[in-house]
Amino acid sequence: MVHETRSRTHAAEEGKNAPKGQKEEHKEQEGGKERPSKNKKPVEPEAPTKTKKLKGGESELDGKENSTKEFEDFCKAIREHLSVEDMRKILEANDQDASGPEDAVVQICEDMMFYGPLEKCPMCGGQLECKGWKYKCTGKYSEWASCIFSSSNPPRRSDPIKVPEDISNDFVNKWLKQQEGKGYPKRDVDEEAHIFSGMMIALSGRMSRSHAYFKEQILNHGGKVNNSVLGVTCVVASPAERDKGGSGGFAEALERGTPVVSENWIVDSIQKKEAQPLAAYDIVSDVVPEGRGLPLDKLDPSEEAIETLAAES
Ligand SMILES: [Zn+2]
Structure with missing residues (x-):
């Protein structure tokens, strides 16, 4: 729903108001609104829905909570079973940025494998980067102006994740198998809670x-x-x-x-x-x-x- 483009300033905003310490403290507090897939077997008898901690408008609690939980579990599992080096290779194979520090790579890989590979920036064709709950473009319009595209609901590809052949990882293989024929869930970020x-x-x-x-x-x-x-x-x-x-x-x-x-x-x-x-x-x-x-x-x-x-x- 959000396709925020900030047009007010380009250069002026650089550096000046980059919020400090905007780490990933809130990273996993929200997730997709829909269940990961429609044609999934009925899993999980309704987990008791916790009240939403974060203030927000909508009230689609159930699906949201479930999907968030699934993403959290997935993140935990992937960290256990996949090395950062392999994550880098998988990111590269899917045309994503694999050059960042370990933390970033892990986060980008989790996001990509669960929610789908990011498309290039619709404004400049640059690389989008997952920053916890926001996706920002890292591209440049020109030598002096960085691209300002930013969205909590970035464009994503729908094709399956590609895994290089030299990675034979049971966890990844199983995951891919499990995902076959399913679409990616939508990542629904409660951006209001993070403004x-x-x-x-x-x-x-x-x-x-x-x-x-x-x-x-x-x-x-x-x-x-x-x-x-x-x-x-x-x-x-x-x-x-x-x-x-x-x-x-x-x-x-x-x-x-x-x-x-x-x-x-x-x-x-x-x-x-x-x-x-x-x-x-x-x-x-x-x-x-x-x-x-x-x-x-x-x-x-x-x-x-x-x-x-x-x-x-
Ligand atoms: Zn861009």
Whole structure:
């Protein structure tokens, strides 16, 4: 359902707002919504459905839980039975990136064997990379701009996994046999729960709604909220705060060069189900001289931006 393409900034987003520590802590908390296959024998008498830990919209719990569990079991088994070297060979045979560090290779291989080989990027033909719950393109548009394609539901091939002949692995053979004639399950990532994953966010000054409200929004979508500006990914403040010269955390953020963004960054990120580039919501670039120079088309076309333009002319 999601085919997010972020068009706001290309270069501007690079580096600047890459969430730190966005590891794989949440990796296995969700999985496909459908059962792996329709024509599968009736397995598993309904396992008691646990309540969903992660907040999310839909309520297709059963299939989802089952498929997640199957994927987890599969991951466990494959780690036991298949060496990383063999995983690399299998990835290569299926035209996937096999060059990463062990962790990445294991993760990519699990994802590919269970959910199907990734197609190339629909925007640039580059390699898509599985980053826990997001798939990002590693390709480039040109020398200076990386491709921004990112999706939680990337295009996948439907052909069976190819295994090089020199790998004779009982586990893999059995798995392939078992998969014969079945389609791949759809990996359904609860992306809403991860929008702000790996981010520490501070709220500053008066906002259009209470801090408690915004805090809840951030927590519900995987982020953390910090009272101090120290070490945060960004500070969220209202433009009015800036106009007053900024109080408390605002001034400190400026000193530290921490990005200060408008509330719309939270609102839009949630709406678009992906953290939006901070640079596009920066409300101090017109205060801090070195922050200038963001091309107009990269500015957030929201009231703040217009306000800024109005103030400048
Ligand atoms: Zn691409």
